[in-house]
Amino acid sequence: MKTTVPIIAAFLSGFVMLLAFFFNPETSALGKLEPEVLSWVTIVGGFTLLLGVVSIVRVNYSSVKRKSSGWGYKLATLISIFAMAIPAIVPVRWSSLFGTGTGSIYDWLFNYIDSPMMSTMFAMLAFYIASAAFRAFRARSAEATLLLVTATLVMLWRVPMGEAFLSGIHPDIPDLINTYIMNGANMAVQRGIIIGAALGAAAMSLRIMLGIERTYMGK
Amino acid sequence: MTILLIFAYIFLILIGALLLYMTFKTDDRRYIYLAVGFYVIFPVIVTLKLPIMLSPEVKQLYDAVEALPDSSTVMLTFDYYPSTLAETEPMSHAALHHLFRKNCKVVTMTTIPLGGPSIAERVTRELAEEYNKVYGIDFVNLGYKANYVAVLKGMGTSIETIYPTDNSGTPLSEIPMMKDIENYGDIDFIFVVADNSIVDYWISIVNAQYNNPVGTGLTAVMAPRYFAYIGSGQMTGMLGGMKGAAEYETLLQKPAAANMGMTSQSLVHLFIIFSVIAGNIIFFMGKKGKSRKSA
DSSP states (O other), X not given: OTTHHHHHHHHHHHHHHHHHTTSOTTTOHHHHHHHHHHHHHHHHHHHHHHHHHHHHHHHHHXXXXXXXXXXXXXXXXXXXXXXXXXXXXXXXXXXXXXXXSTTSHHHHHIIIIIHHHHHHHHHHHHHHHHHHHHHTOOOOSHHHHHHHHHXXXXXXXXXXXXXXXXXXXXXXXXXXXXXXXXXXXXXXXXXXXXXXXXXXHHHHHHHHHTTSOOGGGTO | OHHHHHHHHHHHHHHHHHHHHHHHXXXXXXXXXXXXXXXXXXXXXXXXXXXXXXXXXXXXXXXXHHXXXXXXXXXXXXXXXXXXXXXXXXXXXXXXXXXXXXXXXXXXXXXXXXXXXXXXXXXXXXXXXXTXXXXXXXXXXXXXXXXXXXXXXXXXXXXXXXXXXXXTSOBGGGOGGGGGOOXXXXXXXXXXXXXXTHHHHIIIIIIHXXXXXXXEEEOTTTHHHHHHHHHTTSSOOEEEHHHHHHHHHHHHTOOOHHHHHHHHHHHHHHHHHHHHHHHHHHXXXXXXXXXXXXX
């Protein structure tokens, strides 16, 4: 039962969406099913977010209760979740500080705490990349040399100072990089990857619909 | 002025060389971090104006928006996390400048729960004030809905089914601008600003199935992947990273944050290239020394 029902649900949902693609949503019953199923998907999607919150609270709460290692960070996670969520959930008609609109607590926390913290974390990558470039990016083989030369050319091409430098050598160099590296070798390889990934996704969808792939059930 | 600039460049090169030398001597990577920090901050103190060359992808996107008739309806997405704001927000700003300047009706939305609706609200309101645009008549923020594939697909049939209310909870039926907008058929152009693979779905679902032209603004690391879609004609232009945004600002003749960031980015890129070259010279010299010793 635990396996059969999810497989039937997955098969029916997938099959309906597959068939509905070929029918007009305004004139045919099967076509009309498509927006209905999609509404269901968004509703289920909303519940999965809730499930995520419940799971994070449970995991972190038990660690804080047991005072296991790093429990302080877990407490910070819990406080952050509730500090962001509660003012956002409270109806805005009670006060303009509630809800998610401009000037609300949620908005303030997002703009002045969350957003700068995330930007800082991401910005730190630049420091690590610079360090790695000096310490690890070596022309040890022909392939590594090719990668190194291409990366250097693209990095120069993507900034005005580098572009000016390349144009100073020959005015056509920036255009040549765009034509032969980005729109040539890069595009060809990316197309291969995109087509390969799409075929893989189609095969995986079919496996899920037919019940061969069951990892989504935790099996 | 030119002499000052030459001095500035020599100073920058010397600082980089000195800090790399210190890193090599002490094996302390913090000198490299110091150099990167210095190159990011330096342009804030000393302004170095750089010429921005235009790439065909940016020009294509600009021309596509420019070719839209006045008062067209455009969907602008804020599909990015706060972590990439430095790259993506200038794109949204530039796009909104262009759209409001052309009196387009702008529908904003996001598939990112973390901050997407707030960023959209802040950026659109900021620019709407500058162009005297009124919420509900000239622009609408639909906000966020979970499960992006269903959202993108569902809006093809009815936007109201997916978004019964806007971001602040007003029913779409009460918003004057949304009365004439039922689905993608009523949208003339989609301008996607994103920092993740949601772009694939805008192309495979919205462009491929509903024939809506899709132009994009993407982070620099994502851009190489999407040249494939420009080549196939499924994507109408692309802004690649902060440089793309700077090019768009140049086309709009409104240099702003992206243009300002170009000097920092240029200096850091050049420093990284310099580091790679220096690192390789040291590596090969060390190798040569070792082989001599063993011989």
